[in-house]
Amino acid sequence: MDHVEIFKALSNKTRLQILNWLKEPELNFPEQKQHAGFDHGVCVGQIQLKAGLTQSTVSEYLSVLQRAGLVKSKRVGQWTYYQRNEEAFEILSQMVRAEI
Amino acid sequence: MDHVEIFKALSNKTRLQILNWLKEPELNFPEQKQHAGFDHGVCVGQIQLKAGLTQSTVSEYLSVLQRAGLVKSKRVGQWTYYQRNEEAFEILSQMVRAEI
DNA sequence: AATGTATATCGGAAATTCCCGATATACCAA
DNA sequence: TTGGTATATCGGGAATTTCCGATATACATT
Numbered sequence: 509m510d511h512v513e514i515f516k517a518l519s520n521k522t523r524l525q526i527l528n529w530l531k532e533p534e535l536n537f538p539e540q541k542q543h544a545g546f547d548h549g550v551c552v553g554q555i556q557l558k559a560g561l562t563q564s565t566v567s568e569y570l571s572v573l574q575r576a577g578l579v580k581s582k583r584v585g586q587w588t589y590y591q592r593n594e595e596a597f598e599i600l601s602q603m604v605r606a607e608i
Numbered sequence: 609m610d611h612v613e614i615f616k617a618l619s620n621k622t623r624l625q626i627l628n629w630l631k632e633p634e635l636n637f638p639e640q641k642q643h644a645g646f647d648h649g650v651c652v653g654q655i656q657l658k659a660g661l662t663q664s665t666v667s668e669y670l671s672v673l674q675r676a677g678l679v680k681s682k683r684v685g686q687w688t689y690y691q692r693n694e695e696a697f698e699i700l701s702q703m704v705r706a707e708i
Numbered sequence: 709a710a711t712g713t714a715t716a717t718c719g720g721a722a723a724t725t726c727c728c729g730a731t732a733t734a735c736c737a738a
Numbered sequence: 739t740t741g742g743t744a745t746a747t748c749g750g751g752a753a754t755t756t757c758c759g760a761t762a763t764a765c766a767t768t
Contacts (some may be wrong), residue, residue, distance in 0.1 A: 563745075564745090567746055567747085583745090586745075588744080591766080
């Protein structure tokens with residue numbers, strides 16, 4: 509994964525917030541429990557509500573995070589669930605320590 | 609230090625290269641040895657030569673990196689020497705691992 | 709004081725990012 | 739098939755970033 513693309517994905521307050529919210533889905537997206545549980549992550553609509561931006565913007569931001577490898581997604585029916593890719597953060601942490 | 613500002617500073621290929629070059633000043637800036645040694649880092653002119661961009665652009669990029677806390681500078685005579693702030697990378701690595 | 713060198717700052721054109729509304733696509737239900 | 743819901747994609751105005759040339763500032767030398 510391209511380093512610049514990762515850092516660009518992280519260069520936005522809302523996208524950093526989304527990543528942070530996804531650290532504790534149960535806490536930050538309580539409605540998701542009624543909806544479908546947290547097995548595959550949180551659906552776009554829940555994230556959009558919390559972010560307070562338009563649907564198109566949030567969908568685009570999630571794509572940016574995914575292209576950078578920072579989140580994983582899974583389509584189930586009409587919903588797309590997003591969750592953090594923790595391995596990517598571990599690798600990024602090592603990269604910042606040793607490569608940059 | 610603001611996280612977004614740090615990631616923005618890292619969201620540029622040339623700035624990432626500069627940081628990488630400054631990991632091994634003796635290797636990447638051999639002329640600096642004749643000039644003044646590496647005690648305080650590498651002067652702007654050497655970095656500019658290596659980057660192949662204009663003096664104003666490189667000076668600006670170094671300011672961006674400094675505002676993000678990623679490099680330190682020291683003015684000596686008419687030269688400004690820049691070096692990496694290794695502590696910042698250690699903190700950033702921890703932040704990526706635990707906070708983001 | 710006058711000139712030369714190193715760096716910083718200013719002003720701006722082109723490219724990119726931010727975020728929106730509108731529309732398209734995918735899936736589900738009746 | 740028709741209509742409804744969730745998400746993705748498109749087109750674009752405003753803001754920001756990229757990188758430049760010109761100029762300002764700081765210091766050293768003569």
